[in-house]
Amino acid sequence: MMQDELGTLAAFVAVAEARSFTRAAGRLGTSQSALSHRIRRLESRLGVRLLARTTRSVAPTEAGARLLETLGPAIADIRGQLAALTEDPGRPSGTVRITSADHAAETILWPALHRLLPEYPDIAIQVDVENGLVDIVVAGYTAGIRLGGNVDKDMVAVPIGPPEPIAVVASPTYLATHAAPVTPSDLADHSCINRWLPSLGGFPAWEFVGDGRATRTRVSGRLAFNRPELILEAAVAGHGLAYLLRSQCASMLASGQLIGVLDDWCPVLPGYHLYFPKSRQVTPALRVIVDALKYDR
Structure with missing residues (x-):
């Protein structure tokens, strides 16, 4: 293997994960042109194109995805092992990268980090707010x-929040002109504000529990958002029914x-969990965060 092969492969991973030479260069502390040149040399050595480039985007080719x-x-495992070797258990340090749904980031993660960080000046936290499902191993x-x-079954999952009841809600203005649904099947007659999640294949069904069994109902409407804050705003403005965590709309x-x-039909979901691969070395820095977030039932 050439002397810089591992660094070049790590550079390819950074670009493929970020889908951007600019963002990857910033993460690696190098220039965009130097990074692009490095990837082209790798493709030349391998004799295969790894990244499809356009003026607006970068994406792995089929070979690059493999x-x-x-x-x-x-x-990711190499980085974790190196961090574990160099970290002083008595003085946790290093960078912890976390992907989080926005609601959890705002209500659970940030309050904990705000309290935690002054005690651990050598820990750096990078939070990527993303509501879609993310393969944390592949994405680094x-x-x-x-x-x-x-959360996948092959992950260590640590509860960091209470169970989350679902609520189906609408504004008084909307319900003044539309009869309130009595069963989930009545939703077919309503304008529903959908959740847009490309990582789940589009619009996830609304889940309910009644008569001792779970049901899934596909709904339709003119509005769809990938952020719960906008769904909430649209519901308050009278544009239809919304399906949210009760904690997201409790004040409203x-x-x-x-x-x-449909209160009698709304399920209670498992609460938020912090998760990481079972095979991953738990560094002192990650352990500090796990302990700070852990929810005592």
């Missing part, structure tokens, strides 16, 4: 935060700006 699938976890994250039901329910419907 290489990334192998290299992503390997590079240290850990992720999602609702417990969305308390103030009367929103009214809950």
Whole structure:
């Protein structure tokens, strides 16, 4: 292997994960032109194109995706092992990269980090707020935060928040002109504000529990957003029914700006969990964050 081969492969992983030479160069502390030249030399040596480039985007080719699938976890493991070797258990240090849903980042992660960081000046935290599902191994994250039901079984999952009841809500204005649904099947007659999640294939079904069994209902409407804050705003403005975590709309329910419907059908979801691969070395820095976030039931 050439002397700089490992560094070049790590550079390819950074570009493929970031889908951008500019963002990858910033992460690696190099110039965009130097990084681009390095990747072209790698492609030349391998005799295959790894990245498809346009003026607006960068994406792995089929060959690049196969290489990334192998290299992503390997590079992440090497970084973790090196961090564990150099870290002083009595003085946790290093960078922890976390991908989190926005609601969890705002209500659980940031308050904990705000309290934690002054005590650990050698720990750096990078938080990527992303509501879609992310493969944290391939993408090079240290850990992720999602609702417990969305965490793969091969992960260590640490609860960091209470169970999350679902609420179906609408504004008084909307319900003044539309009869409130009595069962999930009634949603077919309503304008529903959908959640747009490309990583789940588009619009996830609304899940309910009734008569001792779970049901999934596909809804339709003129509006769809990938951020719950916008779904909430649209519901308050009277544009239809919204399906949210009750904690996301609790203040609006308390103030009367929103009214809950189908309460007897709404499930309670597993709360937010911090998760990371079982095979990953838990560095002292990650351990500090796990301990700070852990939810005592």
